Amino acid sequence: DAGVIQSPRHEVTEMGQEVTLRCKPISGHDYLFWYRQTMMRGLELLIYFNNNVPIDDSGMPEDRFSAKMPNASFSTLKIQPSEPRDSAVYFCASSLSQGQPQHFGDGTRLSIL
């Protein structure tokens, strides 16, 4: 079975540009999660969806960040405008149902210059 698929794997862009990260969850999984990982703060949950509906976005750092899940097989995390402090590895994960183990993608390494 295919795991969680994220794209791109690496993104380098200049400050002020819009960045869009993409995620395809495991088929049949009802929950989708977006995380950010930095050396300073570790792995942080940004937002998660249940059946394509955002449930908890309390981890989203500010209004520059937005996430959507238009259907069960696709989600995006968008940063506009991007800033150097947004540089991090962004992970997407999915789980079958509430409380079940989350399965992670390989992440997008984002560098904002």
Added chain:
Amino acid sequence: DAKTTQPPSMDCAEGRAANLPCNHSTISGNEYVYWYRQIHSQGPQYIIHGLKNNETNEMASLIITEDRKSSTLILPHATLRDTAVYYCIVRVGDNFNKFYFGSGTKLNVKP
């Protein structure tokens, strides 16, 4: 919120058992304990989880104390490929979907 405490690093000889401890003294009665690991530059990988009883799968064993305030992940025969950061996780508050990852334990498996 239940949080976890893990040693920052541990060493283990290749072929020997690796025993990774975790304290979760504020865990609630219905909270599971999850273990994940993260190999450099990859996404976290699920290993095992448990509630009260000891659990075993093809990757590892999980031993949970009777009072549930601590647990130990056991890799029975560590290999160099098991070198990774291991996270012991409980949920955040009443939300079954929010995990607190913490800093984890860096396991160094040496030849």
